[in-house]
Amino acid sequence: MRQKLDHHYSAATRLAQALGYIDESSDGLVPPTYSSTTYLRDEDNQYRSGRVYSRADNPTYVPVERVLTSLEGGAESLLFSSGMAAATAVFQALQPGAHVIAPTVMYWALRAWLLGWAKSWGLQLSFVDTGNLDALKAAIRPTETQLIWLETPANPMWTVSDIEKICELAKAHEIYVAVDSTVATPLLTRPLELGADFVMHSATKYLNGHSDVIAGALVTGEINPLWERIRLVRKQGGAVLSPQDANQLLRGMRTMHLRVRESSRSALWLAEELQKSESVTEVLYPGLPSFPGHDVAKKQMHGGFSGMLSIRLKGGASAAIKVAAETRLWKRATSLGGVESLIEHRASIEGEGTPVPDDLLRLSVGIEDPRELLIDLLQAIDSAH
Numbered sequence: 435m436r437q438k439l440d441h442h443y444s445a446a447t448r449l450a451q452a453l454g455y456i457d458e459s460s461d462g463l464v465p466p467t468y469s470s471t472t473y474l475r476d477e478d479n480q481y482r483s484g485r486v487y488s489r490a491d492n493p494t495y496v497p498v499e500r501v502l503t504s505l506e507g508g509a510e511s512l513l514f515s516s517g518m519a520a521a522t523a524v525f526q527a528l529q530p531g532a533h534v535i536a537p538t539v540m541y542w543a544l545r546a547w548l549l550g551w552a553k554s555w556g557l558q559l560s561f562v563d564t565g566n567l568d569a570l571k572a573a574i575r576p577t578e579t580q581l582i583w584l585e586t587p588a589n590p591m592w593t594v595s596d597i598e599k600i601c602e603l604a605k606a607h608e609i610y611v612a613v614d615s616t617v618a619t620p621l622l623t624r625p626l627e628l629g630a631d632f633v634m635h636s637a638t639k640y641l642n643g644h645s646d647v648i649a650g651a652l653v654t655g656e657i658n659p660l661w662e663r664i665r666l667v668r669k670q671g672g673a674v675l676s677p678q679d680a681n682q683l684l685r686g687m688r689t690m691h692l693r694v695r696e697s698s699r700s701a702l703w704l705a706e707e708l709q710k711s712e713s714v715t716e717v718l719y720p721g722l723p724s725f726p727g728h729d730v731a732k733k734q735m736h737g738g739f740s741g742m743l744s745i746r747l748k749g750g751a752s753a754a755i756k757v758a759a760e761t762r763l764w765k766r767a768t769s770l771g772g773v774e775s776l777i778e779h780r781a782s783i784e785g786e787g788t789p790v791p792d793d794l795l796r797l798s799v800g801i802e803d804p805r806e807l808l809i810d811l812l813q814a815i816d817s818a819h
């Protein structure tokens with residue numbers, strides 16, 4: 435595989451050309467999909483190609499992982515069958531007994547997994563407001579804490595955590611830091627440059643961007659012992675992505691810079707406009723100067739504050755559910771980061787025990803005409819109040 439574009443080229447150019455990829459066997463500009471599950475042994479019984487069976491790895495991943503590694507400024511990436519498979523690989527690579535700190539408000543399915551499976555695996559968990567450095571400091575148990583898991587901005591309140599400051603603190607205690615950067619994307623924030631050890635993406639979201647692939651990825655800043663174990667978790671556990679999905683993911687990634695720029699710009703404008711509505715009691719968006727984490731967001735997010743925001747409504751849960759019911763352009767669906775805008779009453783999907791207020795609607799801003807999105811939402815808010 436020939437590749438030309440190094441990190442001196444902008445992310446836009448590297449993405450559009452998938453690092454300048456040219457297929458060696460055909461001179462094609464689009465990489466092939468390798469569907470073979472098994473590979474030929476050498477006559478002397480060796481496997482010099484390094485490939486044996488595609489539960490471990492697949493050559494279709496190579497260009498995708500290289501683009502991600504390049505964008506994040508990392509040493510190596512691994513694709514997984516979903517964002518959850520990527521995230522849980524990090525925790526599964528820890529030894530039973532290890533203490534882990536994670537955010538109180540975070541991606542709900544991962545929190546649920548931690549409370550169930552991670553606990554039974556023997557991990558000790560502390561959930562803290564990672565936007566509060568003092569709370570985080572207090573939660574560290576010297577010698578026991580092995581991982582701080584961050585998500586910034588975090589679902590669905592968009593709490594911002596100061597990656598650089600937290601990594602300084604973690605380094606002093608020899609604690610690994612992993613960042614779920616799904617919402618920020620490698621375009622807006624580069625956690626490895628701020629000191630993080632690992633970055634996780636649900637590639638289902640902005641990386642693919644078209645709501646038609648479930649995929650996940652991890653990127654490491656260096657090949658350290660925990661990363662070696664993470665590789666084994668994928669190889670032996672088999673949470674691998676299908677080669678067809680890997681190829682389709684790369685196709686989606688080629689336009690990520692355009693989609694993220696457009697979504698972020700529209701989300702900021704919508705956040706500002708929605709603040710003017712009397713029926714909206716609060717707009718949660720890191721790009722608003724009134725948002726508590728705005729200063730940190732400004733420091734570690736470049737080129738936008740993402741396409742994700744939430745609104746809280748007068749009239750509680752019933753008004754919020756009614757607003758979602760009254761929208762036409764905004765689709766009532768879970769997930770985020772696609773070209774189409776989505777609206778969701780998070781408390782309903784998270785269920786009992788959720789820390790999310792029941793008057794909250796989560797908005798994933800797509801790339802439609804933002805004025806039409808605003809008109810649609812305002813008419814829904816009006817008819818619900």
Ligand SMILES: *Cc1c(COP(=O)(O)O)cnc(C)c1O
Nearest residue numbers: 516517518541614616636638649
């Ligand atoms: C969707 C999501 C995940 C899980 O990813 P899947 O691809 O759905 O498994 C994890 N973290 C965040 C922030 C997400 O939005």
